[in-house]
Amino acid sequence: QSALTQSASVSGSPGQSITISCTGTSSDVGGYNFVSWYQQHPGKAPTLVIFDVTQRPSGVSDRFSGSKSGNTASLTISGLQTEDEAVYYCCSYTSTSSSSYVFGTGTRVTVL
Amino acid sequence: QVHLVQSGAEVKKPGAPVKVSCKVSGDPLTEVTIHWVRQAPGKGPEWMGGFDPVEGEMIYAQKFKGRVTMTEDTTTDTAYMELRSLTSQDTAIYYCVRSRLTVIVMWGQGTLVTVSS
Secondary structure (H helix, E strand, O other), rough: OEEEEEEEEEOOOOOOOOOEEEEEEOOOHHHHEEEEEEOOOOOOOOOOEOOOOOOOOOOOOOOOOEEOOOEEEEEOOOOHHHHHEEEEEEEEEEEEOOEEEEEEOOOOOOOO | OOOEEEEOOOOEEEEEEEEEEEEOOOOOOHHHHEEEEOOOOOOOOOEEEEEEEEOEEEEEEEEHHOOOOEEEEOOEEEEEEOOOOOOOOHHHHEEEEOOOOOOOOEEEEEEEEEEOO
């Protein structure tokens, strides 16, 4: 299972909106509505910010939203804040050969 | 509230095995599905395997089959991941994670495994 493809970096000014994309195949992103997104600050474990493409866990800001079209999923962060600076990973559930997860390559978000 | 607490950092020689533990608290391990994910320095996470509640057995990523064993001790609510025949390519942070079938909802704090001669 190959890693999902993400752009290496995205930047924005405080208050702006940014969108991160995650491209897979019909065997993962395109085949299931089970895409999740994780935020990882330096030296910390990842934390869940979006699951099932569009759902936010309780406690996660509504500035985070997700969507999907075909084999590409997207995470949008609106009203960018300094604490949003982190690396974001997408992840897709897949059961092509066995139930498993495939992760993205990661996108570093910089707040200018 | 479930918590996952992992064992401490390890330094291993090439060819040696490593065994990482993950203590589950808040709910019994029998009610929590644990998987394992690793993250090499500067890289994205990589799924290694875990318990499949549908099949009722451990499943492993093809890449690790034959070299990894994941077990659970329900008497101590502790999950274990043993990786054998280590090489420098196995240097990474190893995480136990809580799976809710289609999503990983929680990560342990991670265990750094360094493979060096």
